[in-house]
Amino acid sequence: MSDVKVKVGILGASGYTGAELVRILAHHEASIITLLTADRRAGRPFGEVFPHLAHINLPTMIKIEDADWSTVDLIFCALPHGTTQEVIAGLPDHVKVVDLSADFRLFDPATYQEWYGAEHAAQDLQKEVVYGLTELHREKIKKARVVANPGCYPTPVQLALTPLLESKLVHADDIIIDAKSGVTGAGRSPKEMTLFAEVTEGIHAYGTGGHRHAPEIEQGLAWASGSDVVVNFSPHLMPMSRGILESIYVKMTDGTTAEDIQAALAKRYADEPFVRILPFGVTPQTRHVRGSNYVLMGVVKDRVPGRVIIVAVEDNLVKGASGQAVQNMNVMLGLPETMGLEIEPLFP
Ligand SMILES: NC(=O)C1=CN([C@@H]2O[C@H](COP(=O)(O)OP(=O)(O)OC[C@H]3O[C@@H](n4cnc5c(N)ncnc54)[C@H](OP(=O)(O)O)[C@@H]3O)[C@@H](O)[C@H]2O)C=CC1
Ligand SMILES: CC(=O)N[C@@H](CCC(=O)OP(=O)(O)O)C(=O)O
Structure with missing residues (x-):
C-alpha cells in the first residue's frame, strides 16, 4: 500500500457521528484527518470536547466558512439536515463527499419537499448523488463523487427486504417495521425528547405513521420490487445510548x-463482511453489535x-452512520472495504 494518505475532513466533528468518525478513522491506516469543523464549539480543541479521544493528534475545530478545501481529498458531512446542501454545492470538484445527513437521500425533489418542509437547494447536484447502502449499491458507489449515507432506520430493513423482494419471496404490500432506537440517534444538540427524565425508565413511540424515514425505506424497497411500496413504520425511543432493533413482519408468497x-x-450475504444471518429461529440483540459495523x-x-x-440490529452510530460512511469512503477510493472497521462488538 502507498504511504500517501487520503486527506479527510469532518464537518460537524463536535457531534456524535463526528466523534464516531474520529474514533473509527484513528485505526484507518490509509487516511489522515486534516480538517475538523464545528459551529458553537468552533475554536476549541477536539480533545477538549471529547476527552476520550484527546490522545489523537488532530486539527482544532474551525467554522466551515474558514475551511481551506485544498487541504482535503474527501469530506464527511455530519451536519444537521438542511445545512449540507449549500455547503456541498459550493465545493471544488476535487473533493469527494460522504453526506451523513438526509439532504441527498431522497431522489425525487417533491418527496424531499413533502417530508423536509423546504424546496431542495441543490437539485442539480442531487442527480449525480449515489445512495450509499454499501452492500446494495457498491458498484455505483465505486464511481461516485457524492454519496448519500442512508438513514439509521432505513439501513437494516433495506438489507433484510431487498433480496426477498427481488426474488419475489415476500409481498411488497404488507410490510410492518417496528423499530427501536437508542437516544444518540437524535444527536448531541440538546432537545426536550432526549432529556434524561423523558428517556429513562420508559419507552415511547414517536413519528408514528409519519416518520421521515418511511419515504426513504419506500424508495429503496421500490427499487427492489420494481413498483411502488408503502410501509407501516413505527419508531420508538429506548432508554439506551446506542443501537437499533427492527422487528420486520412480512407476508410470504405462496409456497415460501x-x-x-x-x-x-x-x-445473499454469505460473502459480505458486515452482514451476518443467524441460524434459523435465533434473534439478535442490540448489544451483539454495539460499537461495531x-x-x-x-x-x-x-x-x-x-x-x-x-x-435485525445495528449500532446507529456505526453501520447506521459513521461506520457505513467509512465503508463508503473505502469503496469510493478503491481501498479494502473493511479498512478501519474490523472492530469487534462491545458485549454486553
Ligand atoms: N446520530 C445518529 O445516530 C445518526 C445521525 N445521522 C445524521 O448525521 C448528521 C449528524 O448527526 P449527529 O452527529 O447525531 O448530530 P449532532 O447534533 O450530534 O452534531 C451536529 C454537528 O453539526 C454542527 N452544527 C450544528 N449546526 C450547524 C450549522 N448551522 N452549521 C454548521 N455546523 C453545525 C454541530 O456543531 P456544534 O457542536 O459546535 O454546535 C455538530 O458538530 C445529522 O444530519 C443526522 O441526522 C445519520 C445517521 C445516524
Ligand atoms: C432517535 C432519533 O431521534 N432518531 C432520529 C433518526 C436518526 C437518523 O439516523 O437519521 P437521520 O440522519 O435521518 O437523522 C429520528 O428519528 O429523527
Whole structure:
C-alpha cells in the first residue's frame, strides 16, 4: 500500500457521528484527518470536547466558512439536515463527499419537499448523488463523487427486504417495521425528547405513521420490487445510548417457508463482511453489535400462517452512520472495504 494518505475532513466533528468518525478513522491506516469543523464549539480543541479521544493528534475545530478545501481529498458531512446542501454545492470538484445527513437521500425533489418542509437547494447536484447502502449499491458507489449515507432506520430493513423482494419471496404490500432506537440517534444538540427524565425508565413511540424515514425505506424497497411500496413504520425511543432493533413482519408468497427466507438471506450475504444471518429461529440483540459495523439478522416463523418475522440490529452510530460512511469512503477510493472497521462488538 502507498504511504500517501487520503486527506479527510469532518464537518460537524463536535457531534456524535463526528466523534464516531474520529474514533473509527484513528485505526484507518490509509487516511489522515486534516480538517475538523464545528459551529458553537468552533475554536476549541477536539480533545477538549471529547476527552476520550484527546490522545489523537488532530486539527482544532474551525467554522466551515474558514475551511481551506485544498487541504482535503474527501469530506464527511455530519451536519444537521438542511445545512449540507449549500455547503456541498459550493465545493471544488476535487473533493469527494460522504453526506451523513438526509439532504441527498431522497431522489425525487417533491418527496424531499413533502417530508423536509423546504424546496431542495441543490437539485442539480442531487442527480449525480449515489445512495450509499454499501452492500446494495457498491458498484455505483465505486464511481461516485457524492454519496448519500442512508438513514439509521432505513439501513437494516433495506438489507433484510431487498433480496426477498427481488426474488419475489415476500409481498411488497404488507410490510410492518417496528423499530427501536437508542437516544444518540437524535444527536448531541440538546432537545426536550432526549432529556434524561423523558428517556429513562420508559419507552415511547414517536413519528408514528409519519416518520421521515418511511419515504426513504419506500424508495429503496421500490427499487427492489420494481413498483411502488408503502410501509407501516413505527419508531420508538429506548432508554439506551446506542443501537437499533427492527422487528420486520412480512407476508410470504405462496409456497415460501420461513426457512426459505433464512436460507435466501444467508446465501445473499454469505460473502459480505458486515452482514451476518443467524441460524434459523435465533434473534439478535442490540448489544451483539454495539460499537461495531455489523448488522445481525434472525428469521423466525410467525404463528400466523404465511407470515415471517425478521429481527435485525445495528449500532446507529456505526453501520447506521459513521461506520457505513467509512465503508463508503473505502469503496469510493478503491481501498479494502473493511479498512478501519474490523472492530469487534462491545458485549454486553
Ligand atoms: N446520530 C445518529 O445516530 C445518526 C445521525 N445521522 C445524521 O448525521 C448528521 C449528524 O448527526 P449527529 O452527529 O447525531 O448530530 P449532532 O447534533 O450530534 O452534531 C451536529 C454537528 O453539526 C454542527 N452544527 C450544528 N449546526 C450547524 C450549522 N448551522 N452549521 C454548521 N455546523 C453545525 C454541530 O456543531 P456544534 O457542536 O459546535 O454546535 C455538530 O458538530 C445529522 O444530519 C443526522 O441526522 C445519520 C445517521 C445516524
Ligand atoms: C432517535 C432519533 O431521534 N432518531 C432520529 C433518526 C436518526 C437518523 O439516523 O437519521 P437521520 O440522519 O435521518 O437523522 C429520528 O428519528 O429523527
